[in-house]
Amino acid sequence: MPQLNPFPHDGDGGLGPSASAKGWHQGYIAAVSSPSELPRTPLVRSGEFMDAFRTGAAAGRADGLAEGWRWRYFGEDARTGEDTGQGPQPARSPVEPVDAGEDGPAGPAYPLAWRCVGAAALRVVLEQFAPGSDPEFPGLRLDRVCADKGVGRLYLPVRLLPRDPPAEPAGDPLADQGFWHGTAADSLTDAAAEGPDGPDAPETRAPTFLGLVRYRPAGEHDFWDLLPAGGRMPATHG
Incomplete structure (x- = not known):
């Protein structure tokens, strides 16, 4: 069972989700698709975001180890594969x-x-x-x-x-x-x-x-x- 974001997705007063909610979510996605090691925490102004990113990354890595890694096909890593006519190469994609x-x-x-x-x-x-x-x-x-x-x-x-x-x-x-x-x-x-x-x-x-x-x-x-x-x-x- 995948771990869940401990921070509320919907902020108070129509301000949108908190920096902590966004940070945990992004950390989880980055780690559940990274079999090798924990992703590097981005440098942003919000300390809450960075702390939550680390927590989310730990959760994503734990879920990847327990339930299998997931491939990020569409994203900033979508063009990193060699030009073989096959598209990018997944790393241990289930x-x-x-x-x-x-x-x-x-x-x-x-x-x-x-x-x-x-x-x-x-x-x-x-x-x-x-x-x-x-x-x-x-x-x-x-x-x-x-x-x-x-x-x-x-x-x-x-x-x-x-x-x-x-x-x-x-x-x-x-x-x-x-x-x-x-x-x-x-x-x-x-x-x-x-x-x-x-x-x-x-x-x-x-x-x-x-x-x-x-x-x-x-x-x-x-x-x-x-x-x-x-x-x-x-x-x-x-």
């Missing part, structure tokens, strides 16, 4: 079989899923599925929206091979990093049917559609799975 019979007998076949963590993809899903929602702690917001709407899974079609980011950011957490994405759906079949096309489609030797972000309610955590749908995916290590 691979799990996709649920049998997901989305019914006519659903697409996805034999494997990479366990991932990170806010960028979930912010896109949240904005599409619940426009106007607070983007802080998107996993928590999505968990609540899914409960309200009776939805058990959400899917976002993505282009897994990054291209150069746009010269002027447009406020899209994935597109601003150079990734194509489609429209969030609660049906695996509907999401898998969508693919990038038109003049702005990224050039690649791989098939037109390459993967899905799958979100399953996970409480406050920004957990999701990456379902590869075609082309060559990076091999796991460890």
